[in-house]
Amino acid sequence: MRGLLSYSLLLATTTTTTLALPQITRTGRYLYKSDDNSRFYVKGIAYQQQGLIISGPDNPLNQPSTFVDQLADSAGCSRDIPVLQKLGVNAIRAYSVNASLNHDACMSALDAAGIYVILDLTLPLNGSIDTTQPTWSTNLLDQYTTTITAFSRYPNVLAYNIGNEVLTNGATNAAPFLKAATRDTRAFLKSMNSTALIGYADIDGASAFRDGVAQYLSCDPSNSGNGDTSIDLFGLNNYAWCGNASSSTYDNLNAEFENYNVAAYFSEFGSENCNPGVRPWTEVGTLFASPMTNIWSGGLAFSYFPATSAGHEFGMATLSGSSNETVTTNADFDNLASQFSKIQFVNSPSKDSVQASTFGACPQTGVQASTTLPPTPNDSGCGCVAQRLACRFKVPGGDYNAVLGTLTGTVCGLLAGVNGTCGDIAANGTTGVYGSMAMCDPVTRLSYAFSQYYDLTARHAASCDFDGNATLDASATDSPASALSACISNPSAISTPSAPAGVAAPSSSASGAGGGGGGGGGGNGAGRMGGEVGMGLVFGAAVMVVGCVLGGVGMVL
Numbered sequence: 412m413r414g415l416l417s418y419s420l421l422l423a424t425t426t427t428t429t430l431a432l433p434q435i436t437r438t439g440r441y442l443y444k445s446d447d448n449s450r451f452y453v454k455g456i457a458y459q460q461q462g463l464i465i466s467g468p469d470n471p472l473n474q475p476s477t478f479v480d481q482l483a484d485s486a487g488c489s490r491d492i493p494v495l496q497k498l499g500v501n502a503i504r505a506y507s508v509n510a511s512l513n514h515d516a517c518m519s520a521l522d523a524a525g526i527y528v529i530l531d532l533t534l535p536l537n538g539s540i541d542t543t544q545p546t547w548s549t550n551l552l553d554q555y556t557t558t559i560t561a562f563s564r565y566p567n568v569l570a571y572n573i574g575n576e577v578l579t580n581g582a583t584n585a586a587p588f589l590k591a592a593t594r595d596t597r598a599f600l601k602s603m604n605s606t607a608l609i610g611y612a613d614i615d616g617a618s619a620f621r622d623g624v625a626q627y628l629s630c631d632p633s634n635s636g637n638g639d640t641s642i643d644l645f646g647l648n649n650y651a652w653c654g655n656a657s658s659s660t661y662d663n664l665n666a667e668f669e670n671y672n673v674a675a676y677f678s679e680f681g682s683e684n685c686n687p688g689v690r691p692w693t694e695v696g697t698l699f700a701s702p703m704t705n706i707w708s709g710g711l712a713f714s715y716f717p718a719t720s721a722g723h724e725f726g727m728a729t730l731s732g733s734s735n736e737t738v739t740t741n742a743d744f745d746n747l748a749s750q751f752s753k754i755q756f757v758n759s760p761s762k763d764s765v766q767a768s769t770f771g772a773c774p775q776t777g778v779q780a781s782t783t784l785p786p787t788p789n790d791s792g793c794g795c796v797a798q799r800l801a802c803r804f805k806v807p808g809g810d811y812n813a814v815l816g817t818l819t820g821t822v823c824g825l826l827a828g829v830n831g832t833c834g835d836i837a838a839n840g841t842t843g844v845y846g847s848m849a850m851c852d853p854v855t856r857l858s859y860a861f862s863q864y865y866d867l868t869a870r871h872a873a874s875c876d877f878d879g880n881a882t883l884d885a886s887a888t889d890s891p892a893s894a895l896s897a898c899i900s901n902p903s904a905i906s907t908p909s910a911p912a913g914v915a916a917p918s919s920s921a922s923g924a925g926g927g928g929g930g931g932g933g934g935n936g937a938g939r940m941g942g943e944v945g946m947g948l949v950f951g952a953a954v955m956v957v958g959c960v961l962g963g964v965g966m967v968l
Contacts, residue, residue, distance in 0.1 A: 431522045432567045434606050437643045437674050439765040442708045448762040452699060452709035453529070453569075453676050454751060455502030456495070456727075460716045462535060476810070478507040478535055482528070485516035486734070491715070492524050494728060494738055499751040502527040502569060504678065504711050507534050510554075510561040518565040527569040529610065529678075529711070532558050532596075537812050540577050540592065545585035546838055547592055549788040550852040555592065556599050556910040563603055570608035570644050571596065575678075578613065578778070580620045584840040586627050586780035593628070594640045595787050598907040610644035612678035615651065622667050623777015629673045630773035632782035638770045640784065645671070646678025649710075652694035654685030660694075661703060668706050672768045677710030681747075683723035689742045695750035704757040712747055781843025786850055787906045793851035795898035801887035802865040802875035803858040815853050818880055822860045829867045833860055835895065847895055847902035862891045 433446035442451040462477035481487055482505055495503065503526060508514070521528060532555045533539035540547065555573070562568050573592040577585050593609055600607055613624050629641045652660050668675055677698065681690055697703060698710055717726030727744035731737045773782050797803075804818070823833040836856040838849035848859050861881050868874040875883040889897070 432525060432527065434566065435527065435569050435608070436606060437608060437768075438762050439768050440671055440674055440706075441760065441762075441765055442644075442674050443762045450704075450708075450756060450758050452704070452754075452756055453502045453527075453711060454699070454709050454754060455500045455504060455527075455529070455711040456498065456747075457506070457679060457711055457714040458491075458495075458503035458716070459506045459714075461718045476536060480507070480509045480512060480514075481505060482508055482514045482517045483512035486736070488517035488520050490730075490736060490738055491728070492520050492526070494740065495526060495715075496524055498727075498744065498748045501525060502529060502711065503715075504529040504531070504572075506531045506575065507538075508558060508562075510558040514562065514565070518562070518567065522565065522567040527567045528562075528565070529570045529572065530558070530562060530568060531572040531575055531612075533572070533574060536810075540574055540585055540588045542577055542579060542582050542585055545577075545588040545840055546849060546853075547588040547595075547785045547788060548850055548852055549790050549793050549855075551592070552595060552788045552908055553790065553911045555596055556908055557914050559596070559599060559603070559605070559607075560910045560914050563605060568607050570610040571600075572610045572612055572646070572678075573642070575612040576614040576648065577611075578620075578624050580616045583620075583624065583627075583778040583780050586624070586778050587782075587784045587840040587843065588838075589628060590632070590640045591785040591787075593642055594784065594905070595908050597639055598787075599909075602907050602909070608643035608674075610646055610678075611642050612646035612648055615647060615649050618663065618667060619777045621647070621777075623774050625668070625671060625675070626774040627778045627780060629671070629768075629770065631770035632773050632784060634772050636770055638768060641673060641768075641770050643673055644708075645673060645675040647675065648679040648713075649677050650680065650682040650684075652680070652697075653682045655691055655693050658697045661697065665702060665706050671706070672770065674708050675706065676708045679713040680710050681713045681725070683725060687723065690746060692743075692747045692750040695747070696753065699754045699756070701757060779841050781840060783843030783845075785838060785840075785845045786903045787908060788850040789899055789902075789904070789906075790911065792899035793848075793855050796848070796851065796891075796894045797855045797858060799887055799889045799894035799898065800855075800858045800862040800891060801870070801884050801889075802861040802881050803884065804854050804861060805880055805882045806854060807880075814880065815857055818877060819853075819857055819860065821877065822857070822864055825864050826860065826867070829864065831863050831867050835863075835891075836860055845903075847899060850902070859891050859895075862894075866890050 433444040435442050435451050436445055437443075443449065444451050459481055460479040462479060465476060503521070505528060508530065518528065534554065538551070538554055540551065559571060573596055574589050577589060589611060593611075596609055600609070611628055613621065615621065625645050628645065631637050632640060649664070651664070680694065680698070681692070683690065692712070698707060714725045715728050717724065717729060719725070727747065728738050728740050731739060804815075807814075819833075826833055833846075835846040835848045836851075836859055837844075837846045839845070848856055851859070861875060861877065865871075865875045865883075872883055875881045
């Protein structure tokens with residue numbers, strides 16, 4: 412049987428890691444190793460098992476309701492790291508992790524094996540910025556900062572992705588929310604003295620869209636040359652190369668990005684269209700050679716584990732045995748290993764010859780997005796408002812993401828009938844208008860709208876029912892507007908975030924397996940893992956059902 416491998420690997424389990432890998436930094440549009448200032452290229456693979464997908468009208472993008480946290484599975488890392496070394500990678504991409512679990516063993520072993528991690532901060536379903544109903548809210552910020560805190564001890568974290576395929580050719584109004592997430596993530600990383608980069612993985616598409624997204628995510632909306640809202644690493648999920656294509660396949664793409672101001676790489680590549688199951692991976696020789704090395708910094712092949720999308724079967728390794736202790740690789744794996752082994756990194760230009768990035772004005776075409784960004788979500792302010800509201804959403808057990816969206820639509824319709832509005836909880840990335848409560852988590856936003864309706868209908872108890880989904884606190888006398896004014900003095904404020912109270916890097920005694928709760932926030936746009944253009948895979952750890960504790964949808968009104 413081809414590639415039958417079973418390994419035993421001693422994994423470190425201490426709370427600290429020994430620095431085995433140099434930090435990767437960005438100068439201009441290039442990545443460099445901090446120890447010798449040589450060019451760094453991502454030569455990696457996507458590393459996440461596909462979660463459970465339940466298809467249906469409520470899941471048009473075929474998002475999974477579970478995800479597998481590979482980096483908390485020490486036995487899995489023991490099994491897979493020797494295989495990754497045989498493949499010759501220096502990086503993996505993980506699409507979702509459970510920050511409450513312990514990742515010491517896997518991260519330490521990856522570091523010792525010379526493998527960096529590019530980590531998406533998003534979670535499936537409700538743990539990402541949504542494509543069509545985006546918000547940048549307290550629950551998402553808390554999720555991002557909690558994950559960063561959990562991984563801050565690991566020196567081999569190369570970059571944190573703030574989103575994956577959130578923007579599409581027909582929907583770019585979420586772009587300001589991505590820039591706000593970049594701004595606040597950067598401020599948080601600086602406060603922790605972290606040198607990790609900030610990335611985004613873009614779906615491929617028409618040239619105008621692709622270029623517009625790239626330029627917008629690296630522009631300065633203040634027109635002052637400031638890079639605080641710019642990503643460091645633009646990833647393109649590119650599947651243009653098919654079979655044994657010509658190097659000219661990338662000519663137009665290279666022309667688009669030849670003057671790009673930050674680093675760029677292929678965050679996914681490897682089309683299944685021409686040679687299903689036996690991809691020759693001949694694009695590797697082109698991607699890691701001139702002229703592409705003048706523009707791109709490598710890429711991540713898709714995918715280590717099996718993944719199904721758009722009728723194609725991706726994956727280079729399958730598991731077997733009573734405890735999935737054995738990994739079997741296929742011809743795809745062998746071909747990629749062969750191509751990776753031929754790479755000779757081009758060590759130019761030298762770091763001292765590269766000028767720092769300049770951050771220009773934002774593009775006028777390719778994206779329909781305002782240069783006015785949402786504020787930094789205010790945890791304490793939103794919590795203060797929530798405590799003062801009279802009519803509150805009655806949080807049920809289990810996944811209540813769908814009911815939040817339905818109830819928000821219902822109450823906004825009712826408000827319109829009593830001369831009210833949902834403007835305070837609405838956010839519009841196209842016009843750059845953000846309601847004062849739009850930064851709050853979905854439960855607080857819905858409770859605010861419930862309380863508005865209760866207040867505008869003479870505070871009748873019957874107005875705070877919503878088919879049994881609301882609960883009344885008659886002792887709360889503030890109107891919603893008064894609560895907002897008392898708790899949030901400057902709804903447009905930009906600040907340096909902090910991790911939620913009580914959040915700290917997990918101790919070494921924490922379990923390395925099992926599931927955990929999901930994050931919240933406008934969610935089904937960004938957990939998608941690519942495949943060919945238009946694929947809607949979402950990955951989301953030990954398999955967990957995403958608990959939508961703070962879930963919900965963001966209304967664009």
